[in-house]
Amino acid sequence: xxxxxxxxxxxxxxxxxxxxxxxxxxxxxxxxxxxxxxxxxxxxxxxxxxxxxxxxxxxxxxxxxxxxxxxxxxxxxxxxxxxxxxxxxxxxxxxxxxxxxxxxxxxxxxxxxxxxxxxxxxxxxxxxxxxxxxxxxxxxxxxxxxxxxxxxx
Numbered sequence: 001x002x003x004x005x006x007x008x009x010x011x012x013x014x015x016x017x018x019x020x021x022x023x024x025x026x027x028x029x030x031x032x033x034x035x036x037x038x039x040x041x042x043x044x045x046x047x048x049x050x051x052x053x054x055x056x057x058x059x060x061x062x063x064x065x066x067x068x069x070x071x072x073x074x075x076x077x078x079x080x081x082x083x084x085x086x087x088x089x090x091x092x093x094x095x096x097x098x099x100x101x102x103x104x105x106x107x108x109x110x111x112x113x114x115x116x117x118x119x120x121x122x123x124x125x126x127x128x129x130x131x132x133x134x135x136x137x138x139x140x141x142x143x144x145x146x147x148x149x150x151x152x153x
Contacts, residue, residue, distance in 0.1 A: 021137050022137075024137075025135065025137040028085070028138070029080055031076075031079060031125055031129075032075075032078070032080030032081075035076030036072075036076030038076070039069055039070065039073025042072060043073055046062070047062075049069060052065075053065045053068075056102060071092060071095050072092075074088070079129070081139050082137065082138020082139050082140050083140060083143075085129055085138065086130050086133055086140075089129045093127065096119050096122045096126060097123065100114070100119040100120060100123065104117050104119050
């Protein structure tokens with residue numbers, strides 16, 4: 001019985017290992033779409049978004065809101081494509097760190113509330129994308145292979 005369970009578990013693990021590229025792909029597509037959609041809404045209503053920035057005392061509210069909105073829109077599109085994934089994660093991380101520090105932290109009183117905030121979750125995902133990259137199913141990987149850059153996949 002032990003051998004049977006070991007064989008079945010090994011087969012399952014082999015199957016999961018073979019499909020390990022699927023997790024990052026689904027994450028990038030869903031997360032990227034979220035940011036693309038958010039960015040489109042912010043770009044279309046940048047004046048209202050800038051008013052919110054002004055109410056939060058963010059310097060140069062129209063410029064800051066415009067940069068933030070386009071970061072979300074372009075960043076989301078690039079994440080979905082898996083193009084410049086690591087590079088685009090940096091301004092998106094900065095966007096979320098500023099949001100967490102300047103806006104969200106006003107209503108947070110402890111560590112538990114920080115960790116439970118959406119912005120903290122976004123920071124974790126963006127950090128993971130920065131460190132891990134987009135994986136196999138991405139334009140980054142295709143481009144790297146075309147340029148002759150060795151990838152781990």
